[in-house]
Amino acid sequence: MTPAARLSAAIDVIETIETARIPAAQALKEWGIAHRFAGSGDRAAIAGLVWDVLRRRASSAYLMDDDSARGRALGMLRLERGLDVENVAALCDGGRYAPAPLSEAERKALSERTLEGAPPPVAGDYPEWLDPYLEQAFGADRVAEATAMASRAPLDLRVNTLKAKPDKVQAALAHLGARPTPFSPLGLRIELSAGARNPGVQAEEAFVKGLVEVQDEGSQIAALFSAAKPGEQVIDLCAGAGGKTLALAAMMQGKGRLIATDRDKRQLAPIHERLSRAGVHNAEVRAPKGEADPLVDIKASADLVLIDAPCTGTGTWRRNPDAKWRMRPGALEIRLKDQAEVLDRAAGLVKPGGRIAYVTCSVLPAENGEQIRSFLDRHAEFTLAAPAETVTVLWDKAEDFAGAALRTPEGWLMTPRRTGTDGFFVSILRRKG
Known part of the structure; x- marks a missing residue:
């Protein structure tokens, strides 16, 4: 599948989540069953787009002034993936399996609109009813805290000291870019870019032998x-x-x-x-x-x-x-x-x-x-x-x-x-x- 076709599929999945009111994981699974031609890379890429739209659901809709699945997907590409209007337009060229071309309103929103003046729940991408609780926790920093909570997490691992030492496991996983975590003496971290696939850690010898477990720092x-x-x-x-x-x-x-x-x-x-x-x-x-x-x-x-x-x-x-x-x-x-x-x-x-x-x-x-x-x-x-x-x-x-x-x-x-x-x-x- 082309990147444009993957984006179209992600928009379809978002629409299914909204109309059928089902969890995202279920919607993605059902899409995969109905589209068996899609390879594992395609499914992973589509899932990544869907999860990113959910991360930026409120802010993306605000940016585009459009709360549709398409509007939120386009806004996500700007806010989470960092694409400019021309890069978004290249994905939406109206070709086979691609989303329809950008309208003038969409171009204007992607070029000119920002989150300045957005209410905290919108700018921070969280439900409005939680605002008093997050304000109690973080005060004026709640938007910054919530924004960080909406970003993609790295893959953290804990070295099992019953079987190995951190430096040994780090060397075994160097090809995945594993580095020590900042605070835990047992932790290794693999940073992931916005569109990157999760590495198959479970297939690594270090995991199979029990030297390492997936666990957030x-x-x-x-x-x-x-x-x-x-x-x-x-x-x-x-x-x-x-x-x-x-x-x-x-x-x-x-x-x-x-x-x-x-x-x-x-x-x-x-x-x-x-x-x-x-x-x-x-x-x-x-x-x-x-x-x-x-x-x-x-x-x-x-x-x-x-x-x-x-x-x-x-x-x-x-x-x-x-x-x-x-x-x-x-x-x-x-x-x-x-x-x-x-x-x-x-x-x-x-x-x-x-x-x-x-x-x-x-x-x-x-x-x-x-x-x-x-x-x-x-x-x-x-x-x-x-x-x-x-x-x-x-x-x-x-x-x-x-x-x-x-x-x-x-x-x-x-x-x-x-x-x-x-x-x-x-x-x-x-x-x-």
């Missing part, structure tokens, strides 16, 4: 802040697919007891194969069975409980731009209730002197600092670990991280704009001895 740092140690009893209470479980296992050097569980046993499905590939032998996966508590035997005995809390996922918009437009206010209320429940559950598992590491991939204060303050009001037996103490696990990178991240009384907030990571909040709570 912010998630790596969150795990490091938990300070899991060899010989401890550690519980990953919301383990899901096991990303942080694997990180905890490496920190524990295979020594001690590591329990991974999740209230939704379906989320745990990939964890067994991942643990095996990573060479983890001290982890026990406990899936819920009916109403029975899989941790019924654990009472105030854990050294560490890590909570990768269910949240709105606002910090992951770079990777899932479709999610922010599908999110509704009621989802936040549900998540706040879930978070309070899992925090209260963790409180009964931690021994005196033990700790809870509370992590969200959200930037919203209601899910972060406010949730922690409410927990402390309910549980006087817990106290906050000072953020300045938490960050020391980054060793020589601690000062740089502290200068980049947003420190709150309750913990650390990472954002794409500040730390180059996904948005993550981390708070460490200690049970009084």
Whole structure:
């Protein structure tokens, strides 16, 4: 397929998403089934265009003064891909399978219109109802923060120290452009341009042998802040697919007891194969069975409980731009209730002197600092670990991280704009001895 034909296909997919009200991933899958002639490169390129339109959905429509699928696609090419009017016009030449030629209004918009004067939710590309929450988090910087949250994320990897050292894995992945991440001593980063395909890391020998896992640097740092140690009893209470479980296992050097569980046993499905590939032998996966508590035997005995809390996922918009437009206010209320429940559950598992590491991939204060303050009001037996103490696990990178991240009384907030990571909040709570 030509670049022009790919653009036409992307516009069609965007129209399907809007008219059928289905997730972008489903629309892309259905398009691929209906157009089997398209190769993997074509499908990847079309998906990239669709995701970029979703990243810049509001600002692109504003720029073009046109909220149609075509208008948003053309505006995205200007704002996200950086194409000028003539380059856009070359794609829209009206030829076979190409979009229709630009109208005079479209040419004028691409040449002259800017985002100056656009309301914050438009300039920052986020739903209007979230504006008060983002203003609470970032104040006048919310547009800049949200714009960074709309940009494409790099591909971050975590080196599995149970099997390899970072320099060895970096050398093995040098052909992909892997470089050390700024803060995590275990991280490697592969930068991706706007139109680049994701490299097939899963086919690399280093991945197949379990030397490396895909994990955002912010998630790596969150795990490091938990300070899991060899010989401890550690519980990953919301383990899901096991990303942080694997990180905890490496920190524990295979020594001690590591329990991974999740209230939704379906989320745990990939964890067994991942643990095996990573060479983890001290982890026990406990899936819920009916109403029975899989941790019924654990009472105030854990050294560490890590909570990768269910949240709105606002910090992951770079990777899932479709999610922010599908999110509704009621989802936040549900998540706040879930978070309070899992925090209260963790409180009964931690021994005196033990700790809870509370992590969200959200930037919203209601899910972060406010949730922690409410927990402390309910549980006087817990106290906050000072953020300045938490960050020391980054060793020589601690000062740089502290200068980049947003420190709150309750913990650390990472954002794409500040730390180059996904948005993550981390708070460490200690049970009084």
